[in-house]
Structures are given as structure tokens and as C-alpha cells.
Amino acid sequence: MKTMKTILVISLLANVVLAQVTSTLETTTARSTALAASHVASSGSAELLFTNPALLAEYEGLGFIAGYQNVFSQRFLNHSVVGFAYDTDHKFGNVGATTTTLATRSGSVNLAEETAMGLHYGNYLMQDRLSSLAIGLTLNYMQISYGLSAGPSGDGTDGSSLGSASMIGVDVGFLATLGKRHRAAALVRNINNPSMGRDGYKTALPQTLIGGFAYTPVDEVTTTFSLNYTSGHPVEFHGGLEYKLNPQFSILSGMQSQPNRLSAGLKMEIVGINIEYGVITHPVLPLTHAISMNFHIDN
Numbered sequence: 001m002k003t004m005k006t007i008l009v010i011s012l013l014a015n016v017v018l019a020q021v022t023s024t025l026e027t028t029t030a031r032s033t034a035l036a037a038s039h040v041a042s043s044g045s046a047e048l049l050f051t052n053p054a055l056l057a058e059y060e061g062l063g064f065i066a067g068y069q070n071v072f073s074q075r076f077l078n079h080s081v082v083g084f085a086y087d088t089d090h091k092f093g094n095v096g097a098t099t100t101t102l103a104t105r106s107g108s109v110n111l112a113e114e115t116a117m118g119l120h121y122g123n124y125l126m127q128d129r130l131s132s133l134a135i136g137l138t139l140n141y142m143q144i145s146y147g148l149s150a151g152p153s154g155d156g157t158d159g160s161s162l163g164s165a166s167m168i169g170v171d172v173g174f175l176a177t178l179g180k181r182h183r184a185a186a187l188v189r190n191i192n193n194p195s196m197g198r199d200g201y202k203t204a205l206p207q208t209l210i211g212g213f214a215y216t217p218v219d220e221v222t223t224t225f226s227l228n229y230t231s232g233h234p235v236e237f238h239g240g241l242e243y244k245l246n247p248q249f250s251i252l253s254g255m256q257s258q259p260n261r262l263s264a265g266l267k268m269e270i271v272g273i274n275i276e277y278g279v280i281t282h283p284v285l286p287l288t289h290a291i292s293m294n295f296h297i298d299n
Helices: 002-014 030-034 046-050 053-058
Strands: 062-070 077-086 094-106 109-127 131-146 164-178 182-189 208-218 221-230 236-246 249-256 261-270 273-280 288-297
Touching: 030 046, 030 062, 030 249, 030 261, 030 273, 030 288, 046 053, 046 062, 046 077, 046 094, 046 288, 053 094, 053 109, 053 131, 053 164, 053 182
Parallel strands: none
Antiparallel strands: 062 077, 062 288, 077 094, 094 109, 109 131, 131 164, 164 182, 182 208, 208 221, 221 236, 236 249, 249 261, 261 273, 273 288
16 A cells, blocks of 8 residues: 555656645635635645645645635636645655646636646654644745737737746745644745746735634534735734534634635535535625545555
8 A cells, every 4th residue: 555655646746746826815725715714723634735834744644635616706717726645654754746727718718827836845843742843845836827919800819929927936834733622823925035027027926924723622623713914915814613513524614804704615525535615705706616525545
């Protein structure tokens, strides 16, 4: 089984995996959508790769995730994710990789496409019987490709290429735990202050600081909340609740400010495969629906 997992990991790396698009969509998966992106300190499946790389330190086994969402219920906004997390069984730490794409299309014409290639690493800085402290790093290669200009026909089918741009961003995350009930985390996105473009047309990607907590008063209930600050924007509050009705079925809910949004979702486990669904509101735009599927292989 261990040899099989190693082969799977090498195969995925050989295909160049792509974890954060330049649009910085916070609700990247169904679970993050259902919890309103409040779970920066909450453990979970391979979905944690899109949440906080420090969570990788405590991950065990091999996990895969694939997800899709229709942003604001618009057919021309298609967002998809694919990723895997791998427990190396060594003190070196755990690794993962993800693929994220956000495409904007008008009929058969591709107006723009954002992709990101991310490699993730997580390991413990210290660990004892009651507490732990972990660090995680994410290296993102982000690219945006523009379609064709309107051209003579006016519909983009015979226009000229508008080019593309790329950049590398670095995220750093931390996770502290006390027993099985209390968890705290911090995440800095784009800590290297990357920018895209040339000369006077450079645009810096926003730097975001996230701090959050997760509390599990009983095994069936987990509460999550975080404060998100992005340069040039007001502080956002995110809160969520995950309630496990039984080992196979959970319900999730969340809320956030700036703008005010409400969210909800479901999680089902069927024959070892987790299927998750999330929906989140917007004060002006239509609902965003997301669905994810993941499975886990033990060591």
C-alpha cells in the first residue's frame, strides 16, 4: 500500500499541480463556502491545503480533493480545484499540491483564465502530550492569461492575443493546539509582496493577514471564527459552526461581515468518500454554490 501511494504522489507531481488564483477567492471549496471561510484553525481532509498549510503537519495518510463552484450562479464564472495531501512518515514533514483555475468565458470565447500552481509543506516546530506548534509554507506560481481582442468581427473569434502575466507568491501559516479542544492559527498570504505586470503597469497582489480560533466543546460540535485583514480594506469577521449528526452526516453554517453574508452546507460520507456541498449569499449578487469530493487512504 505504501508503494502504491508513493507512485500516485510521483505521478501527480509529474503532471505539475497548480492554490490560490489572483482573484483571491476565499471560499475555494464547498467546506470553506459552508463555513464562510472561518476555519483557518480547523482540521479536516485534503481541503486544508486551501485553508492553512500549517494544518498539513497533523495530516495522516494520503488524501485527494476535487471541487467545483459556479461563482454567483454565473455560467461564465467557473472555478475548480484539485489537490492532494501526503503524509511522508518522516520528521521531514508533510507535503501537498493543488490546482486552482478560474475561467471567464462568453459562449465559446475564453475572455480570461487564472491558474495557480501551489506546493505546500507543513511540519511541527514542537509537540508534546498536551500541546503543539506547527508551521506551514505555500509556494504559488500564479498566472493570468487573457483571450483575444474583439477583432474585426467584434466577437473575439478573430482578434489578436492580449497576452499573459505570471508571478510567484509565498504564504506562511502557523497552528497552535492545546489538548483536543482548543486551536489557534495565523496565516499571511503573499508575504513576499508579489506584483504582476511591467514598468508603470505593475499591480501588487493584496497581502492578507488572517487570525482565527477553533473550539470543540464536545466531539460532535466545532465552532470556528477568524479575523481577516487585507491591505486597503476593512477587517472582516468570519464565523462558522459544524455539527456532526452521526459519523456519516454533518451540517455546517457560517456568516461573515464586509460584506454581510450567510452560508450553509452539508457533509456526507459514502463508502469512504466525503461529498460536501456549500452555498453562500451576497448582499447584491446571486448565491454561490460549491460542491467538493474527497477521499482518504490510511497509512
